[in-house]
Amino acid sequence: FSAVLAQDCWNTLKATYTSPIAAGGWTYGLIANGFTRPRSILFDDQGALLVVDANSGVKHLKLTDDGGTCLSVAEKRxxxxxxxxxHGIALSPDGKTLYASTADKVYSWPYDSSAATVGDRNRTLIANMSNTDHTTRTLLLSNKSPGTLLVSRGSASNIDEGAISQSAGHAQLRAFDIGSLDENSVPFNFPTQGTILGWGLRNSVGVAEEPVTGGIWTVENSADQLRRNNVDIHTDNPAEELNFHGRLSDSTNDQGGNYGYPNCFAVWSTEGFPNRGNMTTGDQFTLNPSSTLNDTTCNSAYVPPRLSFQAHTAPLDIKFTPDGSEAFVTFHGSWNRDEAIGYKLSSIRFSNGEPTEPADSRTPITDVLSNADTSSCPDNCFRPVGLAWDSQQRLFMTSDSTGEIYVL
Structure with a gap:
């Protein structure tokens, strides 16, 4: 890392914790605070920043821009x-319809960006997604397939046996043709309708469409407190994942696969791994191998991750650069290991719609913005969640634990 910290601006806010460290070539600024739990964000066609403030609602921020990372909030409503x-938020291409999600439903509102208002009444577009534990419902409107809304639904527990059944609708990524709905349409039923892009996905909070090829990618939060053959492996296993779900324009390749959860998980660390055989990082394993479900089954019957990340780093968002050469990922950070890890913004190199690192890479990411001392996490550090590009290709990032928004 370089010694580059925040850009020197007259209006720069100061964090109450040790200032983050940026990688060489990057500057950043803390531009907003005082939120409850800011999660996903996006920009409208007027340059206003819309923020899902969990447990509160959607906030509209009008920004004062003094160049670079010197921005401040002129108006917040x-x-x-x-x-x-x-968590979830999306905006139609014409900027006139706003979408947001609860644990159970996806809603839409008429949106007037000039007046910064929504209509008095919302519509329910998708329903029946309620479950315990993982309750965020990430939304992504496809640019390559207009009118298609992707919705990610997580599992109902750490090891959710219900996710074994595709019809339960747990731990899945689905695509819905919301362009076919009119005012009289009945909402889509998540467990039984839409196109399944992937299942066996424990909690794939980050969802993105690669802008050149149209490939759909997710980042997966894998399980906690795992034991294999009654040996505790939870500190460094299983891996978090980057998964590929094909292209919306091509239903015959890489679409609709089962990624293994809750039967199989990806290896991160092979050190001390019980009965490892020849498995390496990214290979899939089961917890208690049997004649009907074993490591061979996991690696032949399920879709493996395209890349693996260190266990418990908790990736929550992924955003591509416009040319598709890089994807940025927020790592919210660990809670269940002695040495805290994650708590950073990192990037992944792509070429021709694919990551440049091999599937068994132990160095798949490059850190961009990190906490100076993760030993103070999670209580005294930023925990990144949502990302959004503005029209000048500056990258904005929320930190839900501190109620803040950064720009890089």
Missing amino acids: TIIDSPELN
């Missing part, structure tokens, strides 16, 4: 007052 909204 609540445009949707709804504590149930907890």
Whole structure:
């Protein structure tokens, strides 16, 4: 890392914890604070930043821009007052319809970006997604397939046996043709409708469409407290994952696969791994091998991750550069290992729609913005969640634990 910290701006806010460290060539600024739990973000066609503030609603931020990372909030207002909204947000290409999600439903509102207002009534587009534990419902409107909304639904527990059944609708990524709906349409039923892009996905919070090839990618939060053959392996296993789900324009290749959960998980560290055989990083394993479910089954019957990340780093968002050469990922950080890890923004190199690192890489990411001392995490550090590019290709990032927004 370089010694580059925040750009010297007259209006720069100061964090209450040790200032983050940026990689060489990067500057950053803390531009907003005072949120409850800011999660996903996006920009409208007027340059306003829309923020899902979990347990509060959707906030509209008008920014004062003094160049570079010297920005500040000129005006902040609540445009949707709804504590149930907890993560997902999307905006139609014409900027006139706003989408947001609760644990159970996806809603839409008429949106006027000039007036910074939404219509009085919302519509329910997708329903029946409620479950315990993993309750965020990430939304992504496809640019390559207009009118298609992707929705990611997590599992109902750490090891959710219900996710074994595709019809349960747990731990899945689905695509819905919301362009086919009109005012009289019945909402889509998540467990039984839409196109399954992937299942056996424990909690794939980050969802992105690669802008050149149209490939759909997710980042997966894998399981906690695992034991294999009754040996504790949880500190460094299983790996978090980068998964590929094909292209919306091609239903015959790489689409609709089962990625293994809750039967199989990806290896991160092979050190001390019980009965490892010849498995390496990225290979899939089961917890208690039997004649019907074993490591061979895991590696032949399920889709492996394209890349693996260190266990428990908790990736929550992924955003590509416009040319598709790089993807940025927020790592929210660990909670269940003695030495804290994650708590950073990192990048992945891509070429021709694919990561440049091999599937068994132990160095798949390059850190961009990190906490100076992760030993103070999670209580005294930023925990990144949502990402958004503005029209000048500056990258904005939320930190939910501190109620802040950064720009790089």
